[in-house]
Amino acid sequence: MNEVVKDAKQRMDKSIEAFRDEVSRIRTGKATTALLDSVRVDYYGNMSPLNQVGNVSVLDAHTLSITPWDKSMVSAVEKAIMQANLGFNPASDGTNIRIPVPPLNEERRKDLVKLVKKFGEDYKIAIRNVRRDANDKLKKMEKDKELSEDQRRDSEDEIQKVTDNHTEKIDEIIGLKEKEIMEV
Numbered sequence: 001m002n003e004v005v006k007d008a009k010q011r012m013d014k015s016i017e018a019f020r021d022e023v024s025r026i027r028t029g030k031a032t033t034a035l036l037d038s039v040r041v042d043y044y045g046n047m048s049p050l051n052q053v054g055n056v057s058v059l060d061a062h063t064l065s066i067t068p069w070d071k072s073m074v075s076a077v078e079k080a081i082m083q084a085n086l087g088f089n090p091a092s093d094g095t096n097i098r099i100p101v102p103p104l105n106e107e108r109r110k111d112l113v114k115l116v117k118k119f120g121e122d123y124k125i126a127i128r129n130v131r132r133d134a135n136d137k138l139k140k141m142e143k144d145k146e147l148s149e150d151q152r153r154d155s156e157d158e159i160q161k162v163t164d165n166h167t168e169k170i171d172e173i174i175g176l177k178e179k180e181i182m183e184v
Helices: 002-024 071-083 106-143 149-182
Strands: 040-043 046-049 054-060 063-068 097-100
Touching (some): 002 149, 040 071, 071 097, 106 149
Antiparallel strands (some): 040 046
16 A cells, blocks of 8 residues: 555656656746757767757856867757757857847747646646546555555545645746746
């Protein structure tokens, strides 16, 4: 019975981490290296993440810099950034690539907040699905006489507390990201 609760908690923790990762990719108007995590570069016939092709850094609040380790890859990196369709216009000086991160307008900020809330709701659903699976396992264990009705109820209560805790964490992340996005 403790195994079921423990497994549910671990799966819910993974959902929280996946949500954090998803939200970190959403642009806030400030330059962050996470904005380029989805960019893949054709590195000698191999599609590689940008951070494995060069050094990605933040110059200031509105500028990213990429220094490819292989100088011949500058044009391929620029092309990959353009093809990623992130709304960036990279500028190269031959060895370095600078990416200005334009500030967001009010309408775009509101759209991004809606997107974050939608992702949050999707991950809350995933957490509730984990709860349902755990409760189903407990009911099956009770039916198979592996635990009593009281033990099942206690475990379900514990799983509900874990679910509520994880749902609150998602709400906190949504609130922080919303504040970050709406900050001008």
